[in-house]
Amino acid sequence: MRTRLTLLACAIAIVLIPATFSRSDATEQPERRSEIQKSDMQKKLDYSKNILDGLVTEDFDKIIANAQSLNTLGKRKWMQNDSIAYRTQNQVFWFTTGTLITAGEQKNLDGAMLSYTQMMHACVNCHQLIRRQ
Numbered sequence: 001m002r003t004r005l006t007l008l009a010c011a012i013a014i015v016l017i018p019a020t021f022s023r024s025d026a027t028e029q030p031e032r033r034s035e036i037q038k039s040d041m042q043k044k045l046d047y048s049k050n051i052l053d054g055l056v057t058e059d060f061d062k063i064i065a066n067a068q069s070l071n072t073l074g075k076r077k078w079m080q081n082d083s084i085a086y087r088t089q090n091q092v093f094w095f096t097t098g099t100l101i102t103a104g105e106q107k108n109l110d111g112a113m114l115s116y117t118q119m120m121h122a123c124v125n126c127h128q129l130i131r132r133q
């Protein structure tokens with residue numbers, strides 16, 4: 001009798017414990033993740049506008065500071081998406097923020113403009129592929 005009760009308790013625990021964990025995964029995490037994502041993306045938009053401002057006014061300090069902020073954000077993973085296409089755009093985005101910093105440090109306006117254009121391609125391409133997936 002005692003063994004049976006213990007077995008029953010174990011069986012209930014085996015059924016209930018994973019259910020509790022998976023519920024918290026399903027309800028809390030995606031919400032929190034999408035909030036982080038939204039504020040990160042809004043920041044990205046602001047930083048990239050600031051870079052455009054820096055390019056047209058030849059303000060290299062502004063270009064460097066904002067490219068550095070984007071570079072830091074580029075190291076983050078924005079969503080659970082491990083497709084090669086997504087990772088490639090993420091990599092291109094991160095890499096071009098680096099070349100933008102270098103061009104800014106060298107006060108190379110043409111180089112900065114080129115890197116900015118390449119970076120903006122990654123912005124648009126990544127969003128396009130997410131919509132198509």
Ligand code: HEC
Binds near residue numbers: 119127
């Ligand atoms: C490697 C992928 C990737 C790159 C590169 C990328 N984003 Fe995003 N972006 C995302 C994802 C993922 C979302 C969230 C989409 C969703 O949840 O619908 C998003 C959403 C956004 C949003 C909407 C946020 C909101 O309030 O809903 C903006 C604005 C944005 N990105 C700006 C940018 C800018 C500007 C760049 C380039 C400087 C950029 N993104 C580069 C992946 C990327």
